[in-house]
Amino acid sequence: MKLRVVVIGANAAGAKAAAKAKRMNPHAEVTLIDRGNFISYGACGIPYFVSDTVADVKELMSTPVGVIRDANFFKKVKGVDVITGTEAIGIDRQTKTVQLLGNEGSKSFSLEYDRLVLATGSSPTLPPLKNRELVNILTVKAIEDAELLKEQAVAGKAACIVGGGLIGLETAEALKKKGMKVTVVEMRDQLLPGVLDPEMASLVEKHIRQNDVEVMTSCRVIGFDGTLEVRKVLTERGEVPADLVVLAPGVTPNAKLAAEAGLEIGATGAIAVDARMRTSDPAIYACGDCCETTHLVTGRKTYFPLGSTANKQGRVAGINAAGGDATFAGILGTSIVRVFSINAGRTGLTETEARAQGYDIEAVLSPAPDRAHFFPGAKPIALKLVAERSTGRVLGLQAVGEGAVDKRVDAAAAAITFGATADQLSHLDLAYAPPYSAAMDNLIVAADILKNKLAGHAKGISPRKVKQMLDEGDDFILLDVRSPAEHAEVGIEGATLVPLGILREKLEGLPRGREIVAFCKVSLRGYEAQKILEAAGFENAKFMDGGIMTWP
Amino acid sequence: MKLRVVVIGANAAGAKAAAKAKRMNPHAEVTLIDRGNFISYGACGIPYFVSDTVADVKELMSTPVGVIRDANFFKKVKGVDVITGTEAIGIDRQTKTVQLLGNEGSKSFSLEYDRLVLATGSSPTLPPLKNRELVNILTVKAIEDAELLKEQAVAGKAACIVGGGLIGLETAEALKKKGMKVTVVEMRDQLLPGVLDPEMASLVEKHIRQNDVEVMTSCRVIGFDGTLEVRKVLTERGEVPADLVVLAPGVTPNAKLAAEAGLEIGATGAIAVDARMRTSDPAIYACGDCCETTHLVTGRKTYFPLGSTANKQGRVAGINAAGGDATFAGILGTSIVRVFSINAGRTGLTETEARAQGYDIEAVLSPAPDRAHFFPGAKPIALKLVAERSTGRVLGLQAVGEGAVDKRVDAAAAAITFGATADQLSHLDLAYAPPYSAAMDNLIVAADILKNKLAGHAKGISPRKVKQMLDEGDDFILLDVRSPAEHAEVGIEGATLVPLGILREKLEGLPRGREIVAFCKVSLRGYEAQKILEAAGFENAKFMDGGIMTWP
Numbered sequence A, B: 001m002k003l004r005v006v007v008i009g010a011n012a013a014g015a016k017a018a019a020k021a022k023r024m025n026p027h028a029e030v031t032l033i034d035r036g037n038f039i040s041y042g043a044c045g046i047p048y049f050v051s052d053t054v055a056d057v058k059e060l061m062s063t064p065v066g067v068i069r070d071a072n073f074f075k076k077v078k079g080v081d082v083i084t085g086t087e088a089i090g091i092d093r094q095t096k097t098v099q100l101l102g103n104e105g106s107k108s109f110s111l112e113y114d115r116l117v118l119a120t121g122s123s124p125t126l127p128p129l130k131n132r133e134l135v136n137i138l139t140v141k142a143i144e145d146a147e148l149l150k151e152q153a154v155a156g157k158a159a160c161i162v163g164g165g166l167i168g169l170e171t172a173e174a175l176k177k178k179g180m181k182v183t184v185v186e187m188r189d190q191l192l193p194g195v196l197d198p199e200m201a202s203l204v205e206k207h208i209r210q211n212d213v214e215v216m217t218s219c220r221v222i223g224f225d226g227t228l229e230v231r232k233v234l235t236e237r238g239e240v241p242a243d244l245v246v247l248a249p250g251v252t253p254n255a256k257l258a259a260e261a262g263l264e265i266g267a268t269g270a271i272a273v274d275a276r277m278r279t280s281d282p283a284i285y286a287c288g289d290c291c292e293t294t295h296l297v298t299g300r301k302t303y304f305p306l307g308s309t310a311n312k313q314g315r316v317a318g319i320n321a322a323g324g325d326a327t328f329a330g331i332l333g334t335s336i337v338r339v340f341s342i343n344a345g346r347t348g349l350t351e352t353e354a355r356a357q358g359y360d361i362e363a364v365l366s367p368a369p370d371r372a373h374f375f376p377g378a379k380p381i382a383l384k385l386v387a388e389r390s391t392g393r394v395l396g397l398q399a400v401g402e403g404a405v406d407k408r409v410d411a412a413a414a415a416i417t418f419g420a421t422a423d424q425l426s427h428l429d430l431a432y433a434p435p436y437s438a439a440m441d442n443l444i445v446a447a448d449i450l451k452n453k454l455a456g457h458a459k460g461i462s463p464r465k466v467k468q469m470l471d472e473g474d475d476f477i478l479l480d481v482r483s484p485a486e487h488a489e490v491g492i493e494g495a496t497l498v499p500l501g502i503l504r505e506k507l508e509g510l511p512r513g514r515e516i517v518a519f520c521k522v523s524l525r526g527y528e529a530q531k532i533l534e535a536a537g538f539e540n541a542k543f544m545d546g547g548i549m550t551w552p
């Protein structure tokens, strides 16, 4: 008899699993089920559809050559049977049947499987908020949401985005581009809280504000006000007028079907799977946003729902469900977002996450042009590299700026996957020509600084700490080693100017006993100043990580 | 007594070594010597200065904040003494002295060292050619060359570039941008012979021709003709008119000083060094274009002179010369070039190189948009991935196209450094959002195809082989599985059209016994066709690697 593979959920993970299962085992009968009407669409493209960057929503459901991926396509091209508008409401693991219910109260029916793949995805997390049911309070997840949101995005009106994460910020940009007045409200004290450390996130926040989007952090939403239609968002810090509200507070795995069938659910709340994407039932696999995975740095289970991962896991689940053998090792929490013209990405652990996991870490801030500084179009990017102090193992990279952050994130992701140390990272043979990077790529420089810090050669101090010391009137010298012109253009109050080029001559004038913190634009010269001061016998010389470029 | 570190050669490797040695050991006396008048300049920027992309040659010698790196800068900022216009003409290893000779016949003098660093770089390789001494036959290496070349780049006149390597092509673009008629003459049967496999190089060649540069491959230059000034380049295949000739035939390590001092020279002709960049004399280090290094894939010694490597090696040599301890493991031959609007890069071994080294390999061609196909600005790139068949270890990646090839090369470089297999490459957690890549990055897709080939699931055949089969009238069916519209737009003569969407219905019409080679735009659908045919019992079904996009 033919192997019957049933896949529940027909978006990224499920569609991938089904297509791959059929290619893997052409004699299998593969059935793909979804409760929705749209399948196999790029949810990630929704913000770009809303902003008119993508003209037609069909583009999000088409192949690169413009063929729509509907049920007919899956049948004709992939050899997969698709049933849409049909929800899986129960799994009987004894009889290996799935209970299905069609839309609009049609009778339920059941389907037998030899192998079941759960790809039920995730749903926006919706905390109970007062007057949540008012019209114009939307979420962004499915094609229907996208169309609704685009309709409601009326120029001149006010939009409030609840949640300053990846989807929140992309939506903020989209609505701004549609001419709306946009406010982002975030409960935590920074944007992109699960993604970046505070000082990196503040670079993004600055950019967003410059693009005329209001940002309110440390601000919890209590509920909404309005009659029929929403008019205000009520927060702990007052009211925000809003004709449109987008809730983007993160997502929750759709694990209920699995849980009710008695499958093991992980501590993350998502379906537990092994490296072969198998659940606690050997006949059932799970993949994508509905299941958890392993973090390759910590080795711990984690929930990190992304379309990239959903596709990879779907492929593995599809292979195994069809009788093949494949494994998926895990993820690094790699994520990236463009908001207006700033790019922000990370891979591995942030400093905050690493500390929370108990690592003793060293961190580096390194801002620099993204290619040869003399090459037209060079744009700044700031890197933050985090390593374990005892081993020098790189734990994570963050990158923010108008230049090419994605390639630094990808190269770091590859290196971190293999447990690279700072020294190994610093010697990667990355591609250099002036249009692409400096002779020493930003990643190489960051790794060198990290090595210097780990070896005690470089003594950095974070800009936030310096600011605190200034605010608290601490006794230290803040030494600006830039040129007088740079100093005049933008400075830090309380700083003493001694350009690096004359520092060696001016050492006499500096007090020996006190702490000296040198800085420049990025703190390359700040570091050189530290070295010069130390060589001259100054015992408490440091530089400010990242210089003016990462000054809060 | 102070440690005396003498560095010969004050460009990338030497300047880096000197600066780092001083930071490492502030009590050392570091002296940096160069026979030229310009030091610490970005030779890589020369083509961009010639094309007026970079306005002032000083930008190539400046720090990112615009300070010129001259002798004064090195003294004031880096604490390094610089002597320019002075050639090292001999090393007495017994007495640890370097023999120096100033320009213009000044008397020679000597300098004692405790540690010597050789960073003498490379010079253009100049084969003996008839009438080589004619005016307007130039090379591109130093600042003086750059200025001369820019002067001679007269709009409307004819330039001939001898050598279709990285520097040759960058120079061709620069001269074209200055309005010259440009011909590139290359002895080998493809452009970028040391960098790309033929089918990848031909994508570059096509682009260059479209930009109105003549390309003559398999064409050996014999000499030149003209009176005083050059007028013609004489080749085995006829004459090429030329008012300006640029010789860009590759470079030779400046190893004479080392060789005469009895230091070991490697089989590559460059100075032999260990992982600490130490020569056969424990007091003498070498770094940059003058020395050889280890290829991380083959483990063999290789000569691969690049500015990126020169800087890294300089830093290691500087640390060790100053009494510290650092190592440099080796390189992957990573290189990249932009010519007009095409980017071409590689890391690791090409197919040609891998076969020459005796590897049994599998290769993949995978062309695709460089980001979500629906995202504006998406541009095609073609990847070629090469792996060792027995182990699945990735040996090399090549990437060519108008889109972002650099980041795929960098991520692959990182992965190959750690011996990644195709499976590991396919699961890298690369950064995905629509502005940056598809949900499955090009590299992930290429790795999946590779896995399919290694496992026997995918049966590819190279476009060159298909062309040969067509030319020789072989008995096979070339199956175009694209849409009728695509087929009408650009096709391959002799191909049979059966769009993928109706292939399952048209199987009856196809002969069972014969070889069938399916293709589409990139061969994703070609591969699906292979799977469909196989499932239906066709035993000799294949797809054409890379589809129409890599058709010769």
Ligand SMILES: Cc1cc2nc3c(=O)[nH]c(=O)nc-3n(C[C@H](O)[C@H](O)[C@H](O)COP(=O)(O)OP(=O)(O)OC[C@H]3O[C@@H](n4cnc5c(N)ncnc54)[C@H](O)[C@@H]3O)c2cc1C
Pocket: A008, A009, A010, A011, A012, A013, A014, A033, A034, A035, A036, A038, A039, A042, A043, A044, A045, A046, A047, A086, A087, A088, A089, A119, A120, A121, A122, A123, A140, A141, A142, A167, A254, A257, A287, A288, A289, A290, A305, A306, A307, A308, A309, A310, A336, B432, B433, B434
């Ligand atoms: C606005 C937005 C932007 C995003 N941007 C990015 C990005 O830039 N990069 C990135 O990597 N990811 C991004 N994502 C996340 C990405 O879209 C998801 O990770 C991906 O869609 C997950 O795929 P999935 O198939 O696992 O789950 P889902 O996409 O959630 O699909 C699950 C499917 O299962 C169906 N289903 C659920 N339960 C049942 C049931 N009981 N019976 C039948 N059918 C059921 C649902 O109808 C749905 O179609 C973004 C998401 C959104 C919303």
Ligand SMILES: Cc1cc2nc3c(=O)[nH]c(=O)nc-3n(C[C@H](O)[C@H](O)[C@H](O)COP(=O)(O)OP(=O)(O)OC[C@H]3O[C@@H](n4cnc5c(N)ncnc54)[C@H](O)[C@@H]3O)c2cc1C
Pocket: A432, A433, A434, B008, B009, B010, B011, B012, B013, B014, B033, B034, B035, B036, B038, B039, B042, B043, B044, B045, B046, B047, B086, B087, B088, B089, B119, B120, B121, B122, B123, B140, B141, B142, B167, B254, B257, B287, B288, B289, B290, B305, B306, B307, B308, B309, B310, B336
């Ligand atoms: C046009 C062009 C484009 C390039 N593009 C790239 C690119 O895109 N990417 C890349 O990575 N690389 C590129 N390179 C290569 C890069 O410039 C070199 O790899 C780099 O300059 C090597 O640095 P080095 O210090 O080892 O040697 P060199 O730059 O050759 O410097 C050696 C120095 O030593 C001096 N010297 C030699 N012998 C003596 C002696 N006996 N006494 C005193 N002084 C001596 C010379 O005067 C010279 O200043 C390019 C090169 C050129 C010419």
Ligand SMILES: CC(C)(COP(=O)(O)OP(=O)(O)OC[C@H]1O[C@@H](n2cnc3c(N)ncnc32)[C@H](O)[C@@H]1OP(=O)(O)O)[C@@H](O)C(=O)NCCC(=O)NCCS
Pocket: A010, A011, A012, A013, A015, A016, A019, A020, A023, A039, A040, A041, A042, A043, A044, A045, A069, A078, A307, A308, A310, A311, A315, B365, B366, B367, B439, B445, B448, B449, B452, B458, B522, B523, B524, B525, B527, B545, B546
């Ligand atoms: C597209 C989708 C249905 C998956 O179906 P699929 O058939 O596996 O995917 P594709 O049509 O891209 O085909 C990929 C296959 O072609 C192969 N392929 C791709 N390019 C190829 C080429 N040039 N030559 C040969 N094979 C190629 C791949 O290796 C893969 O085969 P494999 O899985 O057997 O290794 C699923 O990914 C999907 O629904 N995506 C849209 C939703 C989404 O991804 N959302 C998340 C982001 S917002």
Ligand SMILES: CC(C)(COP(=O)(O)OP(=O)(O)OC[C@H]1O[C@@H](n2cnc3c(N)ncnc32)[C@H](O)[C@@H]1OP(=O)(O)O)[C@@H](O)C(=O)NCCC(=O)NCCS
Pocket: A365, A366, A367, A439, A445, A448, A449, A452, A458, A522, A523, A524, A527, A545, A546, B010, B011, B012, B013, B015, B016, B019, B020, B023, B039, B040, B041, B042, B043, B044, B045, B069, B078, B307, B308, B310, B311, B315
């Ligand atoms: C510039 C050059 C002289 C090297 O000098 P250098 O002092 O080592 O280099 P920089 O001025 O860039 O300073 C780099 C130092 O600052 C550190 N640094 C850079 N940014 C920093 C930051 N934000 N915070 C702290 N330290 C920083 C680096 O780690 C490095 O120190 P280290 O070597 O001790 O680790 C040499 O590379 C050169 O001549 N380059 C031009 C020629 C060339 O590269 N050609 C090839 C390409 S065409």
Ligand SMILES: [Ca+2]
Pocket: A433, A434, B044, B166, B167, B170, B336, B337
């Ligand atoms: Ca170059």
Ligand SMILES: [Ca+2]
Pocket: A044, A166, A167, A170, A336, A337, B433, B434
């Ligand atoms: Ca996104």
